[in-house]
Amino acid sequence: DVKVTQSSRYLVKRTGEKVFLECVQDMDHENMFWYRQDPGLGLRLIYFSYDVKMKEKGDIPEGYSVSREKKERFSLILESASTNQTSMYLCASSTTTLGQLWAFFGQGTRLTVV
Amino acid sequence: QKEVEQNSGPLSVPEGAIASLNCTYSDRGSQSFFWYRQYSGKSPELIMFIYSNGDKEDGRFTAQLNKASQYVSLLIRDSQPSDSATYLCAPQSGGSNYKLTFGKGTLLTVNP
Numbered sequence: 415d416v417k418v419t420q421s422s423r424y425l426v427k428r429t430g431e432k433v434f435l436e437c438v439q440d441m442d443h444e445n446m447f448w449y450r451q452d453p454g455l456g457l458r459l460i461y462f463s464y465d466v467k468m469k470e471k472g473d474i475p476e477g478y479s480v481s482r483e484k485k486e487r488f489s490l491i492l493e494s495a496s497t498n499q500t501s502m503y504l505c506a507s508s509t510t511t512l513g514q515l516w517a518f519f520g521q522g523t524r525l526t527v528v
Numbered sequence: 529q530k531e532v533e534q535n536s537g538p539l540s541v542p543e544g545a546i547a548s549l550n551c552t553y554s555d556r557g558s559q560s561f562f563w564y565r566q567y568s569g570k571s572p573e574l575i576m577f578i579y580s581n582g583d584k585e586d587g588r589f590t591a592q593l594n595k596a597s598q599y600v601s602l603l604i605r606d607s608q609p610s611d612s613a614t615y616l617c618a619p620q621s622g623g624s625n626y627k628l629t630f631g632k633g634t635l636l637t638v639n640p
Contacts, residue, residue: 445626447628449630454632456616456630456632456633457572457630458630459627459628459630462627462628464626470627472627472629504571506628508626508628514560514579514620515560515562515620515626516577517562517628519571519572519573520571521571522571
């Protein structure tokens, strides 16, 4: 079974802190994604990566950065956490089989910024 | 702005009925379309995908795609209370770098 593991299930951070959310997948997938999910707004793509050290902005990249130094690990960084970044963060990974993106999600990290 | 629109919920159907979930998309370059199911408090899980015009059936689920109308739907036959969840439509953008974006989802409740 594909396993996508996020480092924390719940996280509480203070405004202004630098926050790292880690995601690891064990299926040698090329693509990895970071989303945030908020009530009424659905899943919004923050960043994605299609190869090691490669990244592309999603729909809401402001206030975030990412790092992918190894194929299995994709980190989301909040440079200076703010209360409007309180959200559920979901990591996903996918391979591209016959051109199809088969994405599998981690369990999510509920981040609260106080 | 490329958008994915899903029929607003919540959608409530009686057990045994057909549930119809609809999705329209604006990116004509989208080639493949995925349906995810998300139970409350859980992560989304892939249930179906479709990339050719027409219907694709998998058990009680049927995905329908009409690229000319930029419309994709998911039908759930013989709905069960265990089908109660939020259903997310996700078109896959074309191009060399794959990007997966989601609609806001439709909450389905199947009443016993």
